[in-house]
Amino acid sequence: MAFQKLSQSVTKIHLKALRTNNFKILFALSFTVFINTFSFAQDIPNKERKIDRKVIDPAERDSFLLSTDSLATTEVSEKSQDSTLTDSITPKKDFLEHTVTYHAEDSTTFNQKEHKLYLYNQAKIVYGDMNILAGDITIDYVKNTVYAKGITDSIGGYTQKPVFTQGTNVVEPDSILFNTKSKKALIYNSKTEQGEGTVIAKITKKENDSVYFVKDAKYTTAEDLEDPDYYIKLRKAKIVPGKKIVTGLANIFIYNVPTPVGLPFGFFPQSEKQTSGVIIPTFGEQNDRGYFLQNGGYYFAVSDYIDLTVLGDYYTNGSYAARLESNYAKRYRYRGSFGFRYENIIISERGFPDYSSSKIYNLRWSHSQDAKANPSSRFSASVNLGSSQYYQISNNQVNVSNRLNNTLSSSVSYSKTFQGEPQVNYSVTATHSQNSQTEVINMTLPTFQGSVGRMYPFASKSGSKKGLIQNINLQYNLRGENRIETTDSLFFKKEMWDEARAGFQHTIPLTTNFKLFKYFSLSAGSSYNEVWTFKTVNKYYDSVNEEEVEETVNGFDSYRTYNFSTSMGTTVYGMFNFEKEGQDRRIKAIRHVMRPSVSYNINPSFDNYYDSYEVVDADGNTSADVEYTRFENSIFGQPNQTFSSAVGLTLSNNLEAKVRDRDSTATEAKKVVLLNNLNFSTSYNVAGDSLKWSPVRMSGGTQLFKNQLSINFGATLDPYALDNNNNRIEKFNIDNGGSLFRLTSGNLTASWSLSNKGKGAAKDGLTDKNIDENLRGGGRDDDLFGVSEDFAKEQKSTDKEKEEKPNEFYHHKIPWSLRLAYAVNYSNSKRQNEISSHSLMFSGDIQLSENWTIGASSGYDFKNLGFTPTQLRFERDLLSWRMNFSWTPFGDYKSWNFFIGIKSSILQDLKYEKRRQPDINL
Incomplete structure (x- = not known):
């Protein structure tokens, strides 16, 4: 590559061999002297005329030059004057291979004597894939060099430093000397990004488009390149941009202090x-x-x-x-x-x-x-x-x-939908559930579910459905399972498959709904159920061994059941107004929403599927008749033997309040939820001979303090009394000298998230990666049980940007977050009157300074009087480095883990890690 000299007039001299014409030689020399005499008058252009851009295209160079000669005539083709049609000498390459584009804000000056082009202030030159931006650029046409540097202003500042770009490689030096012919360059005080790091070198030699040589350079991933907190000193190195850095002796400097950590040679991959x-x-x-x-x-x-x-x-x-x-x-x-x-x-x-x-x-x-x-x-x-x-x-x-x-679970599913009227869906699912305490494993390999969408056979053609008849609808559901129950020791062994049970269940529900007396919604329906099974049981009494014998019968068998149900419900609204004329009370009103419902269910008896066998004692007397059904081991249950006719009662409540907003500019009252839900349910078995009332089950929940405190509670209330053996008897508890209901169980859970960083910031200490690791392992979506200690994989994240500091002054608020979880369970079904479990768990983080963070996860078991597994965490942001320390001070998992390493993923192996793992008892 080379730059061609620019002038206003150029003469092309053509020499021919084989003969000499003195007149033409004399004329050419005279014309050259004449043209050069006038060309020097254009050395310094008029300042008022700003040359913003000039483009020289090699393809148009000849026509441009000839047009400036007023005496030139049409040139005779050299080829037509030579009898030799082919030339054995390879023609030279064009002087300029690419279009040259240059631009400067203040001046663009060409010195004809020195054969140099000067560009000043916001100068730019583009040639092929090369791009140079600088305050001052000088192009030497004789030496084929480009020299770019910045501008020194009146107060001694150095601005508009060069930016050299070739392809995807960008170099930002103090100055650069580039040879356009050899494409070599000397780069002074450069900073070059190589992957996630930066190479800082006083002198860099650019050998070609893809090779650089540096001496006594610094390689760092620090953000502050003027004063990096650490760097790797490269005494001699070869850089191939986008591919690799190969270096000789290299060691780490921390704040310009050398360390013994180094290598006699090194290789840094730089692939994009x-x-x-x-x-x-x-x-x-x-x-x-x-x-x-x-x-x-x-x-x-x-x-x-x-x-x-x-x-x-x-x-x-x-x-x-x-x-x-x-x-x-x-x-x-x-x-x-x-x-x-x-x-x-x-x-x-x-x-x-x-x-x-x-x-x-x-x-x-x-x-x-x-x-x-x-x-x-x-x-x-x-x-x-x-x-x-x-x-x-x-x-x-x-x-x-x-x-x-305590539980490991799995699910793999595929579902498919066929659009149409009616819509058809099917899915195939494999599930797994494993208890880590009992080591019992339950699996379905697989579960098949198919359904045909709802069909309204009596609906009108217009599409609207009104009344009892038009709302009649039915659908078809099919479920098939291959269920396996095994243990950890027999997992995927032959014995596991021997205990597999398979079956199919067909269900056809028929329902309808309509309005009754304008305010009541009534629904009624019936369901047909058919179960197929491939294993049944046969039981008999062995009088010889005096024991009951159960045999497994392989083969297809089935049973069919049906039931009827109906329900009626409505919604009742109540408003309690507290406002009075002339008074601005804090509580404006309370709204109470009740949704009562009554249901009636009939389940017929299917005793035709039941058999019996006689138990004979040693004297030959029949002591008892034992009834059983051959479908008792069916995975979809067994047919109902007892006729039931039950009435169900449910009541759900919701309480909301309107309060005066603390914001004086607000024009309307603010709505506050007092109770999200408060539900009561029970049932009465009309066909039962005793204990017809089932226990009343109560549940509720609410959220307080701007939804930061979540509370859920529940209780079971039994209306019947207990005898001396703590068994339920046909006598109400109030008639037995007790209260109306007997509290048999209760539970209360509460979770509270606090933070001074605003709403939703209480989980800032837990990253998405930690949450994902917890959930994939079947754990919680918080850090109450601790966080992962795999610090080496916590590389620098570019997705989450640091928050901008409002100012450099001291900020009196120390960011902190606290998460609390409280749970208590009460049991009294057999007069034990005990707290079955009672615990408080907590976790939190405190950011002591911009770079110091401490956190902890622990809890206390009030029933067993001991701390739950505890983890203390310390983290220090060391700019380009990160230091973590995790400590479990006591318990079965007593351990600690220390880590310090570079954040950048490219140097993640530059780390130090020390740990003491817990002593495991197998």
Whole structure:
């Protein structure tokens, strides 16, 4: 590349071989002297005439130059004068390969003697993919160089520093000298972004478009590049923008103080796409497992849609762990994650009395489909299964917040909808539920559900439905299950499948609804139910062994039932006005909304599905007749043997108040909810021979203090008394010398979120990543049980920007948040009169300064008089670094974890981590 000299007049001299014409030579020399004499008059352009832009196009250069010669005639083609049609000499490349564009605000000056072009103030030059912005640019046409620098103003400030851009690489130096022919450059005091970091160098040599050499440079991810809090000193380095940085001796400087942490050579990948690479492990020592290496492995960038992380732990006593983590996503289609964790935990050494070994695993998979992918079908998955004690004894610090989980659950489902009249839907679902205490596992592999939408056979053609007849509707539902109940030790073994039970249930509900006496809404219906099963039972009494025998009968069998129901309800509004003329009371009015309803249900007796067998004693006498049904092990229940005719009563309440708004500018009263709901329900069995009234169940809830305090409560009230053996008797409690109702159970739960950072800020201490980890493990959506301690994966987030400080003065409010959860349960069904559970849990965070944050999660069990698992957290923002300390001071999970490392993901392996893990008892 080179720049062509610009002038107002140029003469093209053409020399021909084979003969000499003295007259033409003399004429050409005279013309050249004449033109050059007048060309120097245009060295400095008129200041009033501003040259904003000039473009030289190589394709039009010849025609432009010839047009300036008034004496030039039509040029005779050289080719036509030469008898040789082909030339063996390769023609030279055009002097300019690209269009040159330049611009300056103040002046654009060309010096004909020095062959230099000067651009001043907001200067810009573009040539191909090269772009230079600077305050002062000088182009030397003889040396083929471009020199760009800033402008020094009257007060000594250096402004308009050069910005050199070539392709996607951007360099911001103090000055730059660029050779347009060789494309090499010397760059002084440059700052170049390379991936997430920045290279600061006094002198940089640009070899070509893709290679830079630096000496005594600094590589940092700090935000303050003028005074970085840390940097890696690169004594000699080669930079390939967008690909890599290769360096010789390099070590870390913290606030310009050298540290012994360094390498004789280094390699920094700078790919703009995700790349595979090694994950450096953390080393340490554990009391009962020896020295260890944790969380080391390899990251595989499989494609733009999926990745894979393989991690492992190893302990010198033989314990080890392996983890596979994968995330995948496709825009507008789906996204999800998959994880498998396996741990072989060994305590002590083989041969010692305290030696023990355990193998645990956990499988997690979540998948969600974008709503735009397919509106008529949907596939989703949420899987969390494995060893029942995985979260309790796992070494992985990610599982801290899920150690108190008692249940693991999974669900994988696919649903499809066929539009039309009527609409048809079906779904296939596989579910799993596992209790970590009893180690009992319940699964449905799979569950099939199909339905045909509601049909109104008597509706009018206009579409509106009025009255009893036109509102008659029916639909069809089908449900099929293959249900398995097993234990942790038999999971996915042959014995698990032997206990599987399968069946189908067909349901056809027929209902209608209409208005009665204008204010009452009445509904009535009937339901037909048919159950298919493939296993039944047969029972008989073995007089030889004197025992009852139950046999499983394989084969198809079925039973059919039906019932009738009707209900009537209405809504009653009550308003209590407190306003009086001439008084501005705080409470304006209270509105009470009641929704009473009465229902009646008939369930016929289907005793034809029941059989009996005789129990014969040793003397040959029949002692009893035992009734049973062969469908008693059906997964959809058994047919009703007793006729029931019951009346149900329910009453729901809602209380709201209108109060004077504290805002004096408000024109209307503010609505405040006193009780979200207060519900009562009971039933009376008309066909029953005793204990016809069922207990009254009461439940309610409300929210106070601008919805920061949420309260829910419930109770069970029994109208019948107890005998001396604490059994219910056919006698009302009030007739037995007691109260109208006997409180048999009660519960109260309350949660309170407090913060001085405004509404909704009480969960600021818990990130979306923490919540996702908790929920995927089946835990809570808060930090009351603690948070994950995997600090090494908490990389710098660019999504959440820091809040702007209002000013630099001291802010007297220290940001804090507090979360409280209170729960108490009362039991008195057998006159035990005890508090079955009583606990208070709390968690909170305090931001002592802009960079210091402390937090805690704990609780107290008032029944067992002890603290729940407690976690204390300390976090320090060190600008480019982050320091975390987590401590569980007492309990079964007594441990601590310290971490300090760089926030940037590219240098996430530059860290120090020290921990003491809890001693696990297998």
